[in-house]
Amino acid sequence: MKPIWIVDDDQSIRFVLEKALAREELAVRSFTNTREVLLALEDEAPQVLVSDIRMPGGSGIELLTKVKERHPGLPVIIMTAYSDLDSAVSAFQGGAFEYLPKPFDVPKAVELIRRALDESVREEVRDERMAQMPEMLGQAPAMQDVFRAIGRLSQSIVTVLITGESGSGKELVAHALHKHSPRAAGPFVAINTAAIPKDLLESELFGHERGAFTGAQTTRRGRFEQADGGTLFLDEIGDMPFDLQTRLLRVLSDGQFYRVGGHNPLRSNVRVIAATHQNLEERVKLGAFREDLFHRLNVIRLRLPALRERREDVPALARFFLQKSAKELGVEAKRITDSALSRLMQFDFPGNVRQLENICHWLTVMAPAQVVEPKDLPPELMGGDPMALPRALTPPPAAESVNGEHAPATAMPAAAPWVPPAVVYPSNADAIAASPVMSPGGASVPTHWLADLERESRTMLQAGLPEVWDTLTRKFEAQLIHTALEITRGRRIEAAQKLGIGRNTITRKIQELGLED
Template sequence: MSRTALLVEDDSAIATVIVAGLEHEGFTVEVCDSVAGRDAALAARRFDVMLTDVMLRDGDGIESLGEVRAAYPAMPVIIISAQNTLDTAVRASNNQAFEYFPKPFDLDELVRAACQAAERSSGTASAGEAMPDGLPLIGRSAAMQDVYRMITRVLDNDLTVLVLGESGTGKELVAEAIHELGRRKSGPFVAVNTAAIPRELIESELFGHEKGAFTGATARNIGKFEQADGGTLFLDEIGDMPAEAQTRLLRALQSGRIRRVGGDQEIAVNVRIVAATNRDLLPMISAGTFREDLFYRLNVVPIKLPPLRERQGDIEPLARHFLAKAVKQGLPPRVLGDDAARALEAQSWRGNVRELQNLMFRAALLAREERIGADTIFACLDASHAGIPHDGDEDGDIAEAVARWLNASRFAEGALYHDALAVLEAPVFRHALRQTGGNQLKAAQMLGINRNTLRKRLQELGIDPEEFSTA
């Protein structure tokens, strides 16, 4: 069912992101930037909910709210204000505001409140009814508000975006938000991790190949560029792309045309590029491992994602979000205790948001009671950081240790292999790095895996090869 909202906001950047969030949940939104515009809009049509700033260009958004409430008693009102004082909160409460959000606000929470308000207005809300999942990015910290502002600036254009940030900070979520909230949302979203593709296959993966182009090419393959035509192509770990593939990527970005491997025909493609990397590309340019012209072609709009340690206030809401997400994946419902939240906030989170998500899934799985306490968090952290069994326990019987751990653990249906592997993998990698003095090439050879695969897994597990260096 269509829902309508009136947004009264004179900051165009903030208005853009709120409109995008509301439209994502099916709202039809009308925007005005003044008290006079508000009154004219209200006189012209009915709205299920009104969201209004306080300080508007022609007056105070709360001052005449009593008259609005009297004229439209069934319409819930949500107050948004940068005047984050007790007086503002009291005035909002006195005017029976449905909800009050100080700036900077959490967009996901604001959209949820608008959904609840609209349902109450239409009388369709029911007890225990699930609200929409909302947007993928969570956080009300100042650092995340800066990210939100940058996202809103690229929604109505096709500028190339380069998302920068440590491993696990949520770079793909930013790319998804840009696509889902932008003007290409009706097109495909195609993600490719360039670090996970073997060097000899990356051009075929990106641009496709013709039958017979190389040994094993038994049929034509449509590459990621063609798959993403009309939508968004997300190039993750762009800093790990081989030099020869960088050249062809640059040509495709410049011309808007690609050529399949083994083909002689150029194909026009219409894609929006969002790239991401956890590496510092400028030193790579100086070292000659990343093309300078490609960097400037990608770095049109850089968006820097903060590490989790710089957004401590977001840790608790993220943890609660992941517990709710765990339930949808078949894990038992859990409640985060206050002592557990404090324990989480005290951690450094080298693996960032991904590490926090994995830990909360593990805590939901292993907690003996509905309420997760600090003891469960510490136990999960010990398992995550130290590894079970620990590769330093040279006098123990590894097989017996693994068996004891498996017998003492509980796993979600279908999760045994991946959960066990995640715990056992870290000490194996540490052992290989210790044996090779931190040399990743030699460690990869010892393990029998690709060096790019090793590098990616080390980043995801929060293992620093420099700790094992013999230099």
């Protein structure tokens, strides 16, 4: 193991630390200024660097910056007798492992150095693994099955249907299928069919001729033309409008289509990969999805496991996302302790890999130190047993962006989809009716509707009716959306804003609940 370097112009500090670390049987090398350290770094590097912040010939902050340029993963502990805010902020912004104010307790200082030492050794092992990081991560048996399927499909251009919960990585699998296929040299074009308004989706897919509709000032190639010779990824295919499903079936059948407003048939040699988080068989039964299109897409089906089905992959994914977030933000990557990883592995992750990535982004910004401890994890992971967190008590989802993906939260990572909290109220109808809620203006409003809900649910449950949850949830959502649309005179975007949901969500719900005009 490499030695620990101590940098301080105060001989007494160097002496105390040298003796204390020697008792721990740790190798030490001391320096009196930053110039000596920078010269030594040309030939070797320490396991841990402990530096004073104010020294003749250069500050510890300047040294920290230069050291991090050469050795990004090296833990650096900054010492100072000037315990001011600017010094602490500068140290952490520069990527310091920890900030140690003087005078310090020697055993605690040694304990901190020992912790940095252990982290340094673990980081070296992780760096070796990260250097060999595959394009997709997963040691769990369920993910190994996915990898094997991708391997078997590598010489094929057959149509593939990818299923899995939202945030489980379906587009990543689609990329891998394209990359390892005979069409790898061709384009990979993706479109989220749930993110584009119904009246624009046809043009997005098939293109349009000049003058085909108001605003069509030029001829535009659609995604099928753009993907010619390559792969077209149709994400959230279950949300495609029914009339467009017919046109898609025609293209899949004979490779022929027309641009919007066009009269000449066009052909496109495209491999289609589709993905959905919905149960397409159920949507076929409900008449919301064409059965013939389902069978056309369902040639080969790949099911992606939820993150809670592959908990052993959480540590590797978390470290990867912490590295990725740090690179995107231009900061030093946070390191995470085994105890914090253990806590992460217990969480249910209703938002799957996307939620874990958002949490790691949150930690990169909000965690107070370079090493993430369990206490630094976001509140949603700290409230009791995460496995037992009721979905009704989780926060609303993050706002949806234009492309249909959930945007990262500014101060909280994305959590589980929100559902009406009626299930957590007392069962006594009188108590419910008597309990007030606060209106936006601060006035107390009787919650008689909760008493009605309690009576309705009790009646259905005692009668043994099936799917009570789905039935009442659909009624609840339908009434909310209907009321919001009535208030906004049918303006969906404004209604979505008032309800606190995304425009893609309200469009999908209107279709699912049969609220179309």
